[in-house]
Amino acid sequence: MSYNFKEIENKWREKWFSSDIYSAKDFDKRKKKYVLVEFPYPSGSGLHVGHAFSFTGGDVYARYQRMRGYNVLFPMGYDAFGLPTENYAIKVKRKPQEVTKENTAMFKDQMQKLGFSFDWNREVNTTDPGYYKWTQWIFIKLFEKGLAYKEEWPINWCPSCKIGLANEEVIDGKCERCGTQTQRRNISQWIVKITAYADRLIEGLKETAFIDKVKAAQINWIDRKEWIDITYPIDGVKETVTIATTRPDTNYGATFIVLAPEHELVEKLITGKINTSQDIKPIKEYVVKAKNKSELERQKEVTGRDKTGVFTGLYAVNHLTDMKMPIWITDFVLGTVGTGAVVGVPGHDIRDFEFAQQFKIPIIRVVVGKDGDTGEITKKEQVQEDEGTMINSGFLDGMDIRSATKRIMDYMEEKGWGKKTVRYHLRDWIFSRQHYWGEPIPMVHCEKCGWIPVPEDQLPIVLPEVEHYEPTDTGESPLAKIEEWVNTKCPNCGGDAKRETDTMPNWAGSDWYYVRYLDNKNDKAIADMDKMKYWLPVDIYIGGDEHNTLHLLYSRFIYQFLYDLGEVPTPEPYYQRISHGVILGSNNQRMSKSKGNVITPDEVADKVGVDAIRAYLMFIGPFEGTMAWNDNALMGVKRFTERLYKFFAENTATAGNKSSQEVNEILHRTTKYVTEGFEQFQYNTIVAKYMELLNFFEKTDPKNISKESYEIFIKLIAPIMPYLAEELWSIIGYEKTVHLEAWPEYNEQYLVSSVVEIPVQINGRLKGKITVVVDADEGQIKEVILKDENLGKLLESEQIRKIIYIKGKIANIIV
DSSP: OOOOHHHHHHHHHHHHHHHTTTOOOTTOSSOEEEEEEOOOOOOTTOOOHHHHHHHHHHHHHHHHHHHTTOEEEOOOEEOOOSHHHHHHHHHHTSOHHHHHHHHHHHHHHHHHHTTOOOOGGGOEETTSHHHHHHHHHHHHHHHHTTOEEEEEEEEEEETTTTEEEOGGGEETTEETTTOOBOEEEEEEEEEEOGGGGHHHHHHGGGGSOOOHHHHHHHHHHHOEEEEEEEEEEBTTSSOEEEEEESOGGGGGGOOEEEEOTTOHHHHHHHTTSSOOSSOHHHHHHHHHHHHTSOHHHHHHTSSSSOOOOEEEEEEEEOTTTOOEEEEEEOTTSOTTSTTSEEEEOTTSOHHHHHHHHHTTOOOOOOEEOTTOOOSOOOSGGGOOOSOOEEOSSGGGTTOBHHHHHHHHHHHHHHHTSEEEEEEESOOOEEOOBSOSSSOBOOEEEETTTEEEEOOGGGOOOOOOOOSOOOOOTTSOOGGGGOHHHHEEEOTTTOSEEEEOOOBOOTTTGGGSHHHHGGGTTOSSSSSOHHHHHHHOSEEEEEEEGGGTTHHHHHHHHHHHHHHHHTSSSSSOSEEEEEEEOEEEOTTSSOOOGGGTOOOOHHHHHHHHOHHHHHHHHHHSSOTTSEEEOOHHHHHHHHHHHHHHHHHHHHHGGGOBSSOOHHHHHHHHHHHHHHHHHHHTTOHHHHHHHHHHHHHHHHHSOGGGSBHHHHHHHHHHHTTTSHHHHHHHHHHTTOOSOGGGSOOOOOOGGGTSOSEEEEEEEETTEEEEEEEEETTOOHHHHHHHHHHSHHHHHHHTTOOOOEEEEETTTEEEEEO
16 A cells, blocks of 8 residues: 555544644643744745744644643744734735735644644734734733833844844844844833843742753843942042942952943033043044944954043042042943943953053052962953952952952942942843834823823724835834824823834734633633633743743743733743754755755655654754754655555554564553653654664564554654554544544553573674573573574584573573
């Protein structure tokens, strides 16, 4: 019988979705298992192999857990708002609404063809007004609690996408979407105060079972540190400058201060509010040039390049030494980090050392390292940054730097020179976008009342359809041109007001989508509380490493906020986070159209079958690894699926009444291995076990394999090869689906082998191997050796003098 995979796939796909076998049941008595994969944005090019890889990994786990008896929720939806869809719509000269509708339909068709067992009854789309009504509601709640505010903010501006970007959306100074060099602009933006939850976001990780690298990514991104703000008087003027540092222990070695170009003292200098002996013109020129660089560009250039700066003519006084420290302006200090001012300790910071050397500023040693060097610091290699003992530091001398840091913080606070505080690398979230295709921000501005939220009974504020939605060069949203939509009445005083015309970022709808899956048609709440209590938290969340910081932090923050409001039942949204790997092109490069190495999963499936591509994706390497596509390996898996089908089609009719001891042992050991592999997401080794098991079955007399053993084999492959498993299940005589059958249990008695393979030597030289029962004696060993075709011939003309047998280990025939 030939393996007609297309016919098999079409037949079973129709039966699966017409019978709704993958629907999760609310409040079922079975234990629940909520399996979540990151929902895609529906691009015009359709599903790519990365989607197929991630979704197959999630689907395999969901199918396995269903067979384990769990009530599995495995939903899917579309993250359809945002730049990717808008850019595609602009490219094809059509409306985003139209292309979104077509693309989501295409994605759904592709996902169903690939055999993913999603519960389509729970489908969500972030562009559905019934969905984003609640995204808008969440924003209003943030505003009411003081966590959303609007102010002038320096942003990264992409001149190509014509949009403001959060720092996290800029990679090496370039837009993560299009690769264009970003610019700095000051724009009035909505900001969400995620930093208010920074400690909670760290502490909440204790409630999860995230793998270590995911926890580390979150903690490192938040980067909580204890600082002290030290305020220095400025000599000769009635001004002070406050710096923030985590290393006040080295303050006896402080010799200069550097300001960010955005610092308020710089503004006072430029506007003449502070008098200085320096020429203001070069200061102005430097500040303008520095502000045109992105923050990430300025950060990237911190070390290893010639430092730039301009002297202000001002001096700050070091409390500890009375030294007058020159105040400079430099672009490596950022106005949005700390206080926008940094104290320079060139003896113990590489960046400060380079700056001091370039501008001939004194360098003072206050720390001695393990090398015992107490001499003048003239080379970078002498700069002691992270460890050592204090010297030249008054009452701190002899202390290690950790103890000295704590002591000097307390001392400066006691003296009134400083104030201890906590700061984070995590920044508040720039939440507004000057684009069309996004959720309208539900706020209106009244000259009398200021910013007022839209009343909840008026939600959703529906995104109006427009003729021209392309972004503007001015940075103003295209919605600003629609006067009949913009002009409205103030909900507070009834006077004239204007709607906010910026839209939300593409993260907004994805921050809470996993909650909406639970009750996707509810128009009274984000979801029914009883349903949330049943399903939450998400048990397994599968996604890419690139989302372990931004998306995961944003969504955990929004969920924790909703928890504080009493709108969700658990402190954390996700119990476990699994990161999937990356599949490269066959040339070991990331797939891209320009490189001509893009693999389209449904095209491959048309050639080799869905089960072959699914098994290949799981077999290619560790689920969390980085693997290159290999056509030869794919064809090897295709041949495996063909052999599997052929073996069952030709042999199951002659199945024996009872499996042999060897079959039972191999099958039950395989069942144990595969079961444990599914629990640990070790899919590649599972597929390898399938291949080993088929090899063994093919070499075994069919009469020694029972129907029950065939059933176990089919159940084992069902999560990874669902179509083939369903067909084989029907071949052995069953009408109901295999995917709701109970997962096979292994029998402990078969895990210890009843037979053992023994190497056989003749006069100390290895000549072959035999298989005997575990407790065989010398007589039985001799009998098996003489009956062995090869060993028997070697011994035909020999006189056996002695048999040395070490039980279960080795036999040596002395002739």
